[in-house]
Amino acid sequence: MTSRWRRSVDELALRGRQRGECERAQEALGRVTSCFQQLAASLGSSADGSFLRDEMDETRNLAQRICRGLSRRLLRLLSDCGPAPSGLEDRQVLDCGPAPSGVEDRQVSERLWVLFLSALETFLSDLRKACDLIGRFPLRQRYDRRALVNTGCVDGVVAVAARVASVQAPWLTLEEEPTPDLTNHITELEAMLSEMQLRVPVAFWSVEATQPAGVEACGGLEGLEGLQEVEDSLEELMEGEIVSRRPACCCLSCVG
Amino acid sequence: MTIRTARPDRVQHFRPRMHCLKKLEAMMVEMQSGVKGSEQKLNVTTIPHVITGKDIIAWITNKMKSTTEESQAFGTMLVAYGYIYPLENHKKLVMCNDTSLYRFQTPYFWPTQKWVAEDSDYAIYLAKRNIRKKGMLEPYEQAHYNHLHEWLNHKWDFIVMQATEQYKAGKERKKPDRVVFDCQERAYWIVNKPPRHTHSAMDCGPERLIDPNSDEKITFDTYRRMNLFYQQAIMRSKVKSSVSLGALVKYITTYKNHDPFLAPCLPSNPWHTDNDTYWTMNMRQVEVPTKMRVERWSFSLFELLSDLRGRDDFKIFLKKEFSGENMAFWEAAEELKWGTASSMTSKAETIFKTFLAPGAPRWINIDGRTMGLTVKGLDHPHRYVLEAAQTHVFLLMKKDTFFRYLKSPVYKEIQKKALNPEPHNFSPAQLEQNAQNRSPGIHPIILWQQDESEKAKAAIASAPVDVKAMMSKIDRK
Numbered sequence: 141m142t143s144r145w146r147r148s149v150d151e152l153a154l155r156g157r158q159r160g161e162c163e164r165a166q167e168a169l170g171r172v173t174s175c176f177q178q179l180a181a182s183l184g185s186s187a188d189g190s191f192l193r194d195e196m197d198e199t200r201n202l203a204q205r206i207c208r209g210l211s212r213r214l215l216r217l218l219s220d221c222g223p224a225p226s227g228l229e230d231r232q233v234l235d236c237g238p239a240p241s242g243v244e245d246r247q248v249s250e251r252l253w254v255l256f257l258s259a260l261e262t263f264l265s266d267l268r269k270a271c272d273l274i275g276r277f278p279l280r281q282r283y284d285r286r287a288l289v290n291t292g293c294v295d296g297v298v299a300v301a302a303r304v305a306s307v308q309a310p311w312l313t314l315e316e317e318p319t320p321d322l323t324n325h326i327t328e329l330e331a332m333l334s335e336m337q338l339r340v341p342v343a344f345w346s347v348e349a350t351q352p353a354g355v356e357a358c359g360g361l362e363g364l365e366g367l368q369e370v371e372d373s374l375e376e377l378m379e380g381e382i383v384s385r386r387p388a389c390c391c392l393s394c395v396g
Numbered sequence: 397m398t399i400r401t402a403r404p405d406r407v408q409h410f411r412p413r414m415h416c417l418k419k420l421e422a423m424m425v426e427m428q429s430g431v432k433g434s435e436q437k438l439n440v441t442t443i444p445h446v447i448t449g450k451d452i453i454a455w456i457t458n459k460m461k462s463t464t465e466e467s468q469a470f471g472t473m474l475v476a477y478g479y480i481y482p483l484e485n486h487k488k489l490v491m492c493n494d495t496s497l498y499r500f501q502t503p504y505f506w507p508t509q510k511w512v513a514e515d516s517d518y519a520i521y522l523a524k525r526n527i528r529k530k531g532m533l534e535p536y537e538q539a540h541y542n543h544l545h546e547w548l549n550h551k552w553d554f555i556v557m558q559a560t561e562q563y564k565a566g567k568e569r570k571k572p573d574r575v576v577f578d579c580q581e582r583a584y585w586i587v588n589k590p591p592r593h594t595h596s597a598m599d600c601g602p603e604r605l606i607d608p609n610s611d612e613k614i615t616f617d618t619y620r621r622m623n624l625f626y627q628q629a630i631m632r633s634k635v636k637s638s639v640s641l642g643a644l645v646k647y648i649t650t651y652k653n654h655d656p657f658l659a660p661c662l663p664s665n666p667w668h669t670d671n672d673t674y675w676t677m678n679m680r681q682v683e684v685p686t687k688m689r690v691e692r693w694s695f696s697l698f699e700l701l702s703d704l705r706g707r708d709d710f711k712i713f714l715k716k717e718f719s720g721e722n723m724a725f726w727e728a729a730e731e732l733k734w735g736t737a738s739s740m741t742s743k744a745e746t747i748f749k750t751f752l753a754p755g756a757p758r759w760i761n762i763d764g765r766t767m768g769l770t771v772k773g774l775d776h777p778h779r780y781v782l783e784a785a786q787t788h789v790f791l792l793m794k795k796d797t798f799f800r801y802l803k804s805p806v807y808k809e810i811q812k813k814a815l816n817p818e819p820h821n822f823s824p825a826q827l828e829q830n831a832q833n834r835s836p837g838i839h840p841i842i843l844w845q846q847d848e849s850e851k852a853k854a855a856i857a858s859a860p861v862d863v864k865a866m867m868s869k870i871d872r873k
Contacts, residue, residue: 167557174562178569181577184503186445251553258551262516262558273503276421287425290433290445291502292576299568349552353545356523356556357531 155245158217162252165210166259168307172203173263175304178297180266183273185291190279195301196270201319202304203263204328210256211332217249218340247347254344257336264329271322417477417507423459424479424500430455436483436497441572446483446499449492468493476597478507481583487594489587499576505584507598513588516555519544521585523559535828536591592831593824654692662688664820670830671820672837680704681846687814694802697794701726713806719797721758722789725751729786733779744777752785762788 176199182192277287320328436446449471456467471491474480475498482488483497491498522541526533533541545552566574590596653659656667656674666672677686685705692699693706700706714720728751732743751760752771762770766784773781801807822830 167561170554170557170561171565174558174565175568177562178565178577181502181504181580187573254550255554255557258516258554259558262520265514265517269504277503288428289424289500289503290428291500291580292443292445293502293573294444294570297569299570300565303565303568344550347550349545349549351553351556353542353552354526354531356559357526357529 152245155217155220155249158213159245159248159252162210162213162217162256165206165213166252166255169203169206169210169256169259169263171307172199172206172304173259173266175199175300176203176263176270177266178300180270180273182293182297183270184277185289185293187291187293187297188277188279188288192297193274193279195297195304197319198301199304200267200322200325202307204320204325207260207263207329207332211336214249214253214256215336215339218253218342250342250344251347251350253336253340253342254347257333257344260329260333264326264333267322267326267329271326274322413507420474420477420479421506424474426459427452427455428500430459438575441575443572443576446497447480449494449496449498452480452491452498453493464493473597476587476595478505478584478587478596478598481579481586483579486579486583487586487591489590489594489596499579501583502580505580507587513585515544516548516551518585518589519548519552519555520559520562521581523556524563527559527563534591540589592828650695654688660819662686662819663817664822669820669822669827670834671822672835673817673820675837677815677817680843681850684813684815685810687811687816690811690814694807697790697798700798700801709806709810710801713801713804714797716806717797717800721751721760722793722797724758725760726786726789726793729782729789732782737779740777740779744774744781747782748774760785760789762792 176196179192179196179199182188183196279285431447431451433445433447435442435444452474453464453467453471456462456470457464460467460470462470468491471480472489475482475491476489479501480491480498481501482490483499485496518540522533522537522544525537526541548555566577569577586594587596588598590598656665661674663673663677664671666674676682678689682705689703689705693703693709694700700710711720711723714723725747728743728747732740732747735743748756748771750756750758752767752774753759762785766788770782770785
């Protein structure tokens with residue numbers, strides 16, 4: 141009896157550690173994907189070049205490693221615990237009994253699951269866009285550079301790349317693999333997404349947000365203090381471009 | 397994790413535009429070397445690659461060998477699609493032929509991406525904007541934010557996390573690039589989720605339920621029906637195009653000032669300003685009509701009779717002239733035409749007794765041949781049995797009574813009394829207010845009740861006077 145109790149306590153501790161790992165990895169993934177988006181936004185513009193594309197490859201390689209590790213761990217977490225305790229007959233089979241902490245664990249794991257899959261979907265759409273853009277602006281020859289769009293962006297992805305390089309995830313040092321091709325990368329992620337959705341049934345609509353709406357505006361989130369003050373001048377810069385002029389030539393039957 | 401609808405995605409949102417957008421992209425690439433760019437100074441930073449509207453339009457005119465107006469329209473379409481965005485007045489997606497400044501949009505935000513702008517991406521953008529503006533979002537953005545917070549609640553933590561991360565990643569760039577990226581993103585979302593009164597070109601219609609790609613099988617029956625249709629078309633009487641076009645031109649010249657979308661209507665077009673004074677002033681039961689309405693009555697008898705308020709006025713005139721039986725017959729025939737099938741026989745009988753029988757109380761004066769046909773038809777009454785007589789009566793009224801009405805004091809008086817409301821002049825804030833406070837209008841049941849009470853009153857007024865009851869009332873007094 142006591143050994144069973146001790147086993148479940150150990151299991152709970154282990155799962156708690158694994159969840160912590162997953163949460164940190166989720167944050168790292170968020171960082172990498174947002175940097176990837178910044179890089180992808182410069183594709184096809186005057187800031188495009190081989191440096192940018194190499195950085196993009198590095199970034200997505202990193203993202204891929206995080207994704208692989210996260211998906212494996214999340215699958216393990218959620219299939220260990222078995223299906224949700226709500227409404228299933230064979231509860232005796234479950235290792236984690238119907239204890240209230242078990243239900244909470246399950247909810248936390250499901251939340252991580254939903255967060256990871258949402259991040260995966262967003263990253264996939266970015267990858268597809270990037271693939272399309274690279275196809276359209278190949279940059280194989282020198283004269284291809286004339287086709288690039290003058291958007292006003294000159295440079296500036298160096299710091300973004302540095303940010304990517306500073307990302308740490310728990311298992312990154314262990315696995316080192318070469319960067320897959322972009323199309324293969326997309327296929328692999330799609331396969332991962334569908335596999336995860338098929339293997340574990342998670343009612344994702346039952347997950348609820350942990351914070352109320354608009355909390356990010358108050359600067360209550362960690363890491364945002366100190367960044368807010370600089371924003372005022374930037375906002376003024378952008379607002380200053382808005383001149384409320386109503387040129388007479390442009391009244392295309394609009395009122396007011 | 398996104399909830400996707402179960403209906404198959406026929407990619408309706410981009411199909412109509414794909415060809416057009418492909419050609420536009422080629423043109424955008426050519427424009428890079430063609431249009432001269434300059435620098436924009438903002439406080440201490442300078443941002444390159446800013447272009448003026450007139451340079452763009454000049455280049456388009458040169459390239460496409462068209463007129464300036466057409467090039468301006470083309471330029472406006474480029475802005476409305478989101479290939480070029482304006483730097484001043486970013487909510488108005490038009491291209492002006494002057495020194496207003498524009499910039500090219502980066503291909504990542506071009507509209508050719510085959511994927512519709514996702515709600516999750518919009519939510520992340522709004523959260524980012526919330527961070528930057530410390531909660532002071534525009535009203536339409538706030539409405540979207542609240543809606544998305546409710547519908548994407550399961551991934552809201554991810555959205556906030558991603559927004560924070562993207563915000564921090566954006567800060568890593570140099571200042572000019574950061575400003576440019578923020579402008580680009582804002583322009584993208586103004587095109588894809590336009591605020592009120594912004595006309596972006598990314599509107600697409602409702603999803604089609606039929607797959608436009610699948611071939612329709614043409615069966616024997618389809619061919620049979622096609623044959624019938626073409627045979628009937630050949631047999632139809634034809635009119636010379638000069639004649640029909642002349643009629644069209646005449647119609648347009650008469651009515652063009654009365655169309656609220658072609659000419660400004662007073663006080664204001666409810667579809668533009670969300671203020672429904674125009675509709676309340678032109679209702680059925682209104683005491684004093686508007687000047688435009690009264691003017692419309694003078695166009696033809698058909699207009700006068702179609703507008704029920706005009707019909708009332710005409711009936712007042714006819715009562716003064718004591719020649720109301722034509723009008724009454726016409727109305728009774730209308731009622732027969734539009735009424736229920738079960739009431740047709742009884743209605744036909746009353747009409748015969750009142751108007752057509754020799755010696756009837758309100759006998760109408762139509763020619764013998766029509767009278768004979770109508771009476772014979774009344775043996776087996778159907779909906780259109782009075783059609784010939786009604787047309788004859790209509791023509792009588794049109795040729796004679798209508799012109800007398802237009803010259804009569806009744807009409808002149810109503811012309812004088814008619815209202816000419818002041819045009820509205822709403823500021824953008826008031827327009828926003830109007831849009832929020834749209835009235836739901838009058839309930840149709842109330843309108844129906846009003847109609848019924850009117851009909852009851854009219855029935856009592858026109859019921860044949862019971863002579864005996866009148867005499868006994870007078871005796872009692």
